Amino acid sequence: MILTRPTTQAMLEALRASLWGEVPNPVFFENLSGQDWREVFQMSIHQTVEAMVATAVQQLPEQLLPPADIMLKWLVRVDRVxxxxxxxxxxxxxxxxxxxxxxxxxxxxxxxxxxxxxxxxxxxxxxxxxxxxxxxxxxxxxxxxxxxxxxxxxxxxxxxxxxxxxxxxxxxxxxxxxxxxxxxxxxxxxxxxxxxxxxxxxxxxxxxxxxxSDLLNIVQVNAHILKHQVTYGIGLRQLCDACRLYFSYGKRLDHDRLREVYAKLGMLKWAHLLHRMLVDLFHLPEEYLPFPIIPYKGAEWMTDHILRTGNFGFFDPLHPDQNNPGGRVDRQERLFENFRRFLGVAPMEALSFPIYQLYIKSFK
CATH class of the missing domain: 3.30.460 (Beta Polymerase; domain 2)
Known part of the structure; x- marks a missing residue:
């Protein structure tokens, strides 16, 4: 799995450090080659978290820093952001x-x-x-x-x-x-x-x-994540958003009300999978979550899909949208695959996508 690769672990460690205002653990960067650093750099761009990752990387000991040409490109992107x-x-x-x-x-x-x-x-x-x-x-x-x-x-x-x-x-x-x-x-x-x-x-x-409001914000951010996951995908940047909102005010939310809203929206089971990813990938302390995580199956493939496909699924190596300026590659195949996966996680949202698309097109 892509999650266990040293380059993925290095990128995630830098992202976590930036997300929580900490110094990255040097252990994750000790054996990275120049090519490894290029992969970390590219992955941070595909996930649209390059500025956060670069800022953390700069705090590494000098002997662990990436090659100068990569660091320069990273800093240029930070300035641009x-x-x-x-x-x-x-x-x-x-x-x-x-x-x-x-x-x-x-x-x-x-x-x-x-x-x-x-x-x-x-x-x-x-x-x-x-x-x-x-x-x-x-x-x-x-x-x-x-x-x-x-x-x-x-x-x-x-x-x-x-x-x-x-x-x-x-x-x-x-x-x-x-x-x-x-x-x-x-x-x-x-x-x-x-x-x-x-x-x-x-x-x-x-x-x-x-x-x-606090409650509406976390609901709309997480609903936005689910909406895009059901179709082509979402990136780490949006998961970082959920982390920061829960961390900022998760303890003062009306937890029963939020659980009720998730249930009414048909996204409660999915929310447990999201929460599992937030804890596992970003080390969000579980005390900031609104309710205990139920260990449903699915967090592994969701994590793998996010890491593999990048921001909104545009960088999937199996379906390279970035090489097709005219639109999405293998549209029907990808939509069906995600439909099949999310039918057991958020069934009504998965079933509603084709109906909604037809409705929107009818009233353009």
Missing amino acids: QRKNAAMEKAIAQQYHLFQQKGLRCVLQKGHGVSTYYADPSLRTSGDIDWFFPFKDDFEDAQHLVAENQGSLLSKNRYSCGFYWRGFEVEQHRRIVQLRNPFIQSFVEDFVHEELKRPISRTFGHTSVEIP
Whole structure:
């Protein structure tokens, strides 16, 4: 298995050290060759955790550092990640101010909002900017507002739209918990409505921006992981997000309520597998988890798939999407394989994917 490889163990040790603000254990790096270091470097990029891993690697004793050419490339990528995060912070403040001026309520979800729970938010690789609009009219008005302010429409369906705005991809959503099961949507709507009464804010630049409540945040982050696992896959970066949220406020969550929400959403069994991975891969202390882990089978193949395929499954050596700019490789084969695996873990979410896709395409 890929997990037991020395290069994988080295990358995970560096990632853990960065995640928890510790110094990496030198033992994991003592016998790495130049080629091994290239694999560690490449793996960190495929998992979009290169800045976090590089920062930890720099703390190793001099004799254990990677070759100079690799370290230089790593540091260049760290600088790029930090520069992008700084620019994105300004863009978030500008957009939020734009929405506020028009009286639109929106919530910054996922990525950059979650990064505020990291020891060093600047090291978390950011994707796009995601906004949740609780009200349909605000969602519609926000689309027009971005378009009127230099935004170029990239995609649109019933519940989401994407823009390219001043150097960043921006997504606007009507749903913050983006599971596809049609039978849970009424519960989700009530749950989200209740949690919106407990807003939290974070400062970006000089602008206070709303982010989800503690409970809603952990649910939407973990639902996002499950949503992508059912299709092509997810990466270590998103698992790090779950770790940091549980670590930051797991002890003060309403544990019974969270278990109930997971059960209602059909993701309780899957949550046990996720929690097992968070403990095994990242050494998250179990005391920060909301309930004891039930040892279901499945954590091993989920771990192997994540490590092998990288961020959102784009770097699967068996299905090299990165070599196909036109889209996913072996689409039907991969979707069926994940459908088969998740049928026993999150059955309703697995069954709902093809139905949801047909529904979305019908209302484009």
